[in-house]
Amino acid sequence: MKTLLILTLLMATSVAKKPTQKELADALKLNPTNSWALYNLGLLNYLKDDYKEAIKHWKTLKKLEPLDWDIRMKLIQAYWGAGQTKAANLEITELRAARDTGKHKDLTEKGFFICDQFQTGKVRVFALEYYELKGERPLAWKFILKSGDDTLDQHFSIGCYPSATEFARAEGAIGPKDRRYHLDGYRKGGAHKTYGFYTNRPDYGKIRDEVRRIISGDQKSISSMTPQKEEGEKDDADQATTAPESKPKADATPKPKLEERSQ
Numbered sequence: 072m073k074t075l076l077i078l079t080l081l082m083a084t085s086v087a088k089k090p091t092q093k094e095l096a097d098a099l100k101l102n103p104t105n106s107w108a109l110y111n112l113g114l115l116n117y118l119k120d121d122y123k124e125a126i127k128h129w130k131t132l133k134k135l136e137p138l139d140w141d142i143r144m145k146l147i148q149a150y151w152g153a154g155q156t157k158a159a160n161l162e163i164t165e166l167r168a169a170r171d172t173g174k175h176k177d178l179t180e181k182g183f184f185i186c187d188q189f190q191t192g193k194v195r196v197f198a199l200e201y202y203e204l205k206g207e208r209p210l211a212w213k214f215i216l217k218s219g220d221d222t223l224d225q226h227f228s229i230g231c232y233p234s235a236t237e238f239a240r241a242e243g244a245i246g247p248k249d250r251r252y253h254l255d256g257y258r259k260g261g262a263h264k265t266y267g268f269y270t271n272r273p274d275y276g277k278i279r280d281e282v283r284r285i286i287s288g289d290q291k292s293i294s295s296m297t298p299q300k301e302e303g304e305k306d307d308a309d310q311a312t313t314a315p316e317s318k319p320k321a322d323a324t325p326k327p328k329l330e331e332r333s334q
Contacts, residue, residue: 113125196286
């Protein structure tokens with residue numbers, strides 16, 4: 072019976088009419104603290120690239136639900152979209168600080184978050200920011216590329232591998248306390264290109280621009296090779312960009328959710 076009820080609710084939601092901007096705005100007039108309306112009105116504006124309007128609604132929702140980490144993530148994406156670098160970095164700092172307290176299990180268990188989305192030609196780019204540099208081949212950021220509903224067989228990443236850092240230190244390319252970061256592109260099958268090296272963690276805005284230029288064909292690689300294995304990363308990072316996102320209304324009646332490009 073429970074399974075049947077779930078299927079019925081899912082079917083009802085899938086065929087229901089999506090809320091319009093006017094309907095969401097009217098809902099906020101009736102109740103300015105309606106979290107469902109605030110989230111989805113922000114989302115609707117975000118999908119129209121009206122980032123400032125999205126920020127307005129999501130900032131209000133953040134005040135109402137300060138422990139909703141998904142709202143923090145969406146705010147960061149909207150700040151990057153609006154070109155508000157300082158606000159984006161401040162929000163990231165707060166998110167990382169909350170995780171470092173160890174008081175929020177749902178946040179502590181996450182290894183990364185989607186910090187940004189942007190369009191370059193026909194390619195939609197999803198930027199994943201990792202909380203920690205862990206493992207043999209740790210990453211700071213990973214850029215997953217999609218065209219429509221298809222995930223492309225190419226991605227980019229900013230890595231900081233201990234072996235690369237030690238080699239650069241031994242060669243005198245960086246100082247004894249510095250770390251070597253590098254921007255790489257990978258394709259399924261093992262093709263690998265390196266596009267740049269950096270002393271210590273680079274600025275995300277700079278890397279964002281470089282990834283744009285690479286996709287547009289305006290920046291070439293400085294070396295290429297075929298490694299034994301791609302990166303030793305988990306596939307769940309790729310899957311995260313295709314997972315559906317929704318913000319249910321507080322009452323028990325299922326409501327239609329806006330469709331969007333990603334979570």
